[in-house]
Each structure stands twice: as C-alpha cells, then as structure tokens.
Amino acid sequence: MTSTTSRSDDFALLAPGLALGGLDGWLLSPYITASAVSPVQRNWVGLLGTAPAAAGLFALALGVAVGAVVRRVIPAMAVTLAVFVPVRVVWEQLRYQLVSAVRVTYPIQRSRPTGVSRQDWRLDLSSLADGFGRPVGQQQVAAWCGGVTDGGGKGGLIACLTSHGAQQVDTYVRASQFWHLQILDVVVFVGLALLVLAFAWRTVVRLAD
Secondary structure (H helix, E strand, O other), X not given: OHHHHHHHHHHHHHHHHHHHHHHHHHHHHXXXXXXXXOOOOOOOHHHOOOHHHHHHHHHHHHHHHHHHHHOOHHHHHHHHHHHHHHHHXXXXXXXXXXXXXXXXXXXXXXXXXXXXXXXXXXXXXXXXEOOOOOEEOHHHHHHHHOOOOHHHXXXXXXXXXXXXXXXXXXXXXXXXXXXXXXXXXXHHHHHHHXXXXXXXXXXXXXXXX
C-alpha cells in the first residue's frame, strides 16, 4: 500500500510539469512549424517536452531541503526562489556546451547557408573567416576595406570582403537534437533533485538526534 501511494504521489508531482511541457509544445507548434521559433532555441527548449517536469522536481526538492534547514515557510520560499532562478539561468547558458554544434562557412552574399534547416538554431552572431578558416576581426576588416567609401554602402563592403576571400561563419544546433537536449535537462535536474533530497534527509536525521 505504501509503495503504491508513493508512486501515486511521485506521479502527482511530475504530472504538472509534463502537462506544462505538452501545453507549451501545443501552443508553440504553429510557430515551430512556421520556423518562427526553433524547438532547440535557448529559453524555449526548457519549456517543452520533459524538461519542465525535471525542473519542477528540482524546485520541489530544493524547497524541501531549504525548508528542512530554515523551518519557516516564507523565508524558505524566498531562499528556494533565490537559488532556483540563478541555477535555471546558468543552465540555459551551459546546456549548449554539452551538445555538438555544427559550424558552417558560406559566402557573405548568401542569406543562409546550404544544408541548414529553418528550424535549426544559430547559437551566436555571425562571424567572419578568411579562406583558411582563420577568424577575421574588425582590425583585419579595416585593413582590407578601410578605403571603401560610405557611398559604396553595404554592397561595397561585401564586395571588398569577398575579394579578400572572407566568408561568413555560423554555428548551429540542429533541430534533430531536441531530445538530446531534453535528456540533458532531465539528467541534470533530476540529479540535482536527488542531491538536495539527500542533503535534506541527512539534515532531518541530524536534527532528530
């Protein structure tokens, strides 16, 4: 009976997060289909699939652990929020360092590289590289094209850079890596939840002695 009740309670805790992930996916599906939003885009991927349930489990475990130490409701809620939000924000930045991004080089005149889906997400702002793949900075651009007059406009600058063999460089995360990112969220937040629950258990046991 206890085992059945425990499993029911666990599902009751995870169900809102899974429902939120499903609802967000349904609401965003027209935008994803129209390529207005990428399913692997920063600040969006964490709202889809199983990620909200994992983050919610961590938030709950964190609240339990903080409550075991603080033992006052309002301060415990404040501390939980003060810890959870920075962890969530930092993870949004770290997540993409754990996936294999695709680096593509293509002519400056082209608006988008060949072979990249509209649902793939560009990680950073575009940069420039020379014909050997070496980065081209602002100083090099000025050395190459400092003499381009303002009258030449953007077209004149592009023509100058192209004449020196410069190409545009982008780094993309493939939309097909969506579930890879979801698994990362689950592993990280469930792992954190287990750690803080272990801490809470040890704290309760120590205070009970």
